[in-house]
Amino acid sequence: MSQSDQSCPISVDDSFGPWAGNSCRGGFDFTLLFEESILSIPLSCLFLLLLPSRTLHLVKSDIKILSTPLPLLKLAAAVTLLCLNTALVGLWASTPSSTITHTRASVPAAVLTFVVSLGFCLLSWLEHARSIRPSFILNIYLFLSLLLDTARARTLYMLGPYRTIPALFVSTMVIRAVMMVLESVEKRHILLPAHKDRSKDATSGTFNRSVFFWLTSLFIYGYRNILGLHDLYPMDKKLKSERLYKSLEEAWQRVPDKTVAGALFNTWLGACSGPVMSAAIPKLCSIGFTYAQPFLITEAIALASTPKAQRYDNIGYGLIGAYIIVYTGIAISTGQYEWRIYRAASMMRGGIVPCIYNKTLRLDSSAVSSADALTLISTDIDTIVQGIVQLHETWGGLVEIGVAVYLIYRQLGAACAMPVAFSIVVMIGTIFLAIPTGTRQAAWIQASQERVTATSKTLGNMKWLKISGLSDVAFSIIRELRVREMEISRKFRLLLGVSILFSICTPIWGPILTFFTFAGIAAGGSTTLTISKAFTSLSLLVLLNKPLANIIIALPTIAGAMASFQRIQDYLNAKEREDKRLAGDPRETRALPTQKSERSTSEAPILDSWPRGDEHELNELRNHSTCTLNEDVIASVQGSFAWSDDSEPVIDITEWNIRRRTFTLVLGPVGCGKSTLLKSLLGELSSFRGTIRTKYSGVAYSEQTPWLPNRTVRDVIVGHADFDDSWYQKVIKACALEHDMLSWPKGDETTVGTKGISMSGGQKQRLVRRLYLVETQITANVHKVNCEGGVCAEGVCDIRRRFQRP
Structure with a gap:
């Protein structure tokens, strides 16, 4: 088919089409106006709409990339594209409207492409230095423009003997292809140390993420080896x-x-x-x-x-x-x-x-x-x-x-x-x-x-x-x-x-x-x-x-x-724990009546009904942020205590004072209220009539039911603290764990298992009684007593909650 047979009248290419017709370019082409107004102008407008917000975001960001020659190569390619687009604007603007390569949208499309090239120079420089991954906007624009302009380049070459504009247009496509390759280069190897720990998908490019190619190395390693948690990406x-x-x-707290x-x-x-x-x-x-x-x-x-x-x-x-x-x-x-x-x-x-x-x-x-x-x-x-x-x-x-x-x-x-x-x-x-x-x-x-x-x-x-x-x-x-x-x-x-x-x-x-x-x-x-x-x-x-x-x-x-x-x-929205304890002011020295600790040790509850108590005194005390306690008293308890408002009281105490620098044991048969008493001291018991006055900011607590994370023995003992070998050995000795560690196959590297399933009952209680993190007094629920070196190794540490002063 000859070149003259493939050309079309300007009236056809200057119409919207989109099909140019059977008689034009072999019956398999769009009109030039359609290609310029649909395949070029909307893409340029979309890029220019996104350019200001993305530029402003990058300007506010810090530099994340080491200095390399790559941005200079990108800038050189962008400037070359700018020059070629400038030449195209001049050619289309100087071409008479009656020319076969010229339509109503030719100049607007060329001008918009020129403006895009200007923004490209700025955005490419900022994206390289201030983003950890290749630019999504630049890569998508370059890819779509190359794909859509392929049809436009074919049309321009088939228009007739006018070769200057088609040649420059194809040159811009070649430069855009080079720029797409440069913009797709990932920057993980040139990231600053502060950003080296970013996940691999966060630093992968647009095309890499589109086909999930960033997972390939993990799949290959998993095919050859057994994957562990340390093998996964950050x-x-x-x-x-x-x-x-x-x-x-x-956001939830702001909901009215x-x-x-x-x-x-x-x-x-x-x-x-x-x-x-x-x-x-x-x-x-x-x-x-x-x-x-x-x-x-x-x-x-x-x-x-x-x-x-x-x-x-x-x-x-x-x-x-x-x-x-x-x-x-x-x-x-x-x-x-x-x-x-x-x-x-x-x-x-x-x-x-x-x-x-x-x-x-x-x-x-x-x-x-x-x-x-x-x-x-x-x-x-x-x-x-x-x-x-x-x-x-x-x-x-x-x-x-x-x-x-x-x-x-x-x-x-x-x-x-x-x-x-x-x-x-x-x-x-x-x-x-x-x-x-x-x-x-x-x-x-x-x-x-x-x-x-x-x-x-x-x-x-x-x-x-x-x-x-x-x-x-x-x-x-x-x-x-x-x-x-x-x-x-x-x-x-x-x-x-x-x-x-x-x-x-x-x-x-x-x-x-x-x-x-x-x-x-x-x-x-x-x-x-x-x-x-x-x-x-x-x-x-x-x-x-x-x-x-x-x-x-x-x-x-x-x-x-x-x-x-x-x-x-x-x-x-469920009702939360209400801490009704009164905080004692350690600066006050006004004395309260000092009595010996009095409590019931009978298995049945003391009271058949709730006592009314001194409500006037209770309300008066609650209206103040602090109450007064003797200097040698850290807690004072009086009243009746139950687990819920509709249940019978478990324990009744006239008054019980816990003194400083003393070792206090709470003894009694099963069900007499030992756990209830300790939970009330912790502020965990809201159903009571009476007063609880405390003068401590924090307290450690051990429950009867063991709770252990599924980690090694050393991790359970050390927790989140720094490892200190001398203190670690003292804790092991104080908690009577030396013989246990000798019997375990891996010593302190033995895994505890879910809920301490690999440990015996005594081992679990000694293990969770570790004192590595203890710096203050310990309130323990006395169920079994095993004292060595002056340290009581009893109970099980409930590390799920920290109780602080109200």
Whole structure:
């Protein structure tokens, strides 16, 4: 085909098109005006809109990169591009409008490209020095401009004998390709020492992150070796729980009414709106690429049905390129969407779990069970994760349904009403199922929580249950709770089964009913069902089924997630421990009556009912920030104490003073109130009538139930403190651990195991009684006494909570 046969009149290229027509450039090209106004100008405008905010952000940031020649190479390439674009502006501005290479949009497109080149020089320099990763904006602009300008360069070369503008334009494309390579060079090896610990994905470039190539080295190492925690990349700072918890807690504290339904969900969504919404763009891209497939099928069938003598090979090559772009786009956009939405779910877990844990430490120990929090951070959090994963499927599904119905209408006409009606029926049924499904799921989780609580308590007290012969009774109760849980879950599973039935029926009956309707309509008219129309319509119906199934699954899942959010919100709003102790002022020396410690040692409670006490004296004392105690008294207790307001008092004390520099033992039979008394001194007991006056800022406490982290013996003893060998040896000797360490296979490197399962009862109690971190007095619950070297090695240290003065 000659060059003259490929050229077009200026009136054609100066029209919007977008197709230039059969008579222009072999019938396989866009008009020049379309390429300039759609493929060039919008991309330049978008870059210029993002340029000011990104530049301002980088100017406020500090320098993160060592000095290297790379920024000079980038700047040289950017200046070269600027010069070439300047020459193009001059050529297009000086070319008469009647010239074949000139349209109404040629000069505006060239001027915008020139302005972009100016901003490119500034942004490239700032991005290199003040960002730890290659620039996303620069790389995306360069990649898209090269991809879109390929069609424009082809058109310019086919316009005729005008070679200067096409040659300069192709030169700018070559420089942009070089710049894209330079801008894609990662900077991890030239980061300043303060930024060397950043995660690998945080320093990876745009194309690296798009295809997850940054994980390749980890996969190769895992293929050849056994992966351990130390082999994984450092965690991204944005995913660390400390940061997530702080931002969520601050947002939660600003909520005026925390009892409103959905308050916690709205707070979390506001605090993590960026990560959640970042998945919307890849979702839209995935929808666009997905619904490009029917058009490709139509064109492929049309090409295949064209006689061989009439086929134009460029159309086939164009289809090959289109298929590559569409399916590569589907892969990249789907991967980015899944990565970002699961990242948002992980950020939810990292923010809400610490809130639950922190709330657990501030709740009244008599009114809360550790299994409640365990269920929230396991079952409920997993339910919320599933809901977040489905969050974008609701609006995305509606968009997909609308696009699919419109495309089906183009193929089948009025027959598209059948899939629309079918979709409406399915969606209405799903909406009606969503709310009861969420309610039934919440009831199931509550029943599961009760079973887990009972199981946890049974396993924690197995020794005493076996001694008392009640182990069979306890296991029978657990079995009954399991049966009850399954009965409650049956309603949820029934509703879930109906939802699944909807999702199964949709892809089966949707196409059948649609084509049946079309056949009925076509029987009375001239419409026929061609091969191209049948395959295209069937592909659209298949695509329509996916969003319908996603919505059917998403709505009940999101409803369950909202119910779990509400359960966590109720837990966070639960009444906290109220410390009713009165702080003694150590500067006061006014004496209180000094009496000997008096308390009951009988197994039955002292009082049959609550005494009224001296309410006037109690209120008067509470109106002051401090109370008075003798210099030699650090705590004074008087009154009646119980674990809850509606229970009988466990212990009654007329007055008991704890003196300084004395070793005080609290002795008595089981159930007489020793633990109750010590919990009251710690401020853990809010249900009492009387006064508790203290004159200490902190106290160490050991509970009867051992609690040990799953770490080595040395880690348990040293904790977060610095290792001091001499003090370490003294602690081991004082806590009678020398012989135990000799018997353990790895000595102090032996792993304790979950709840100290690898230790005996005595070893666990001696181990948690370690004094490495102790600097003040220790209040111990005397259950077993083993004193050596003047140090009492008894009890078990509850390191889960620090008690401070009120």
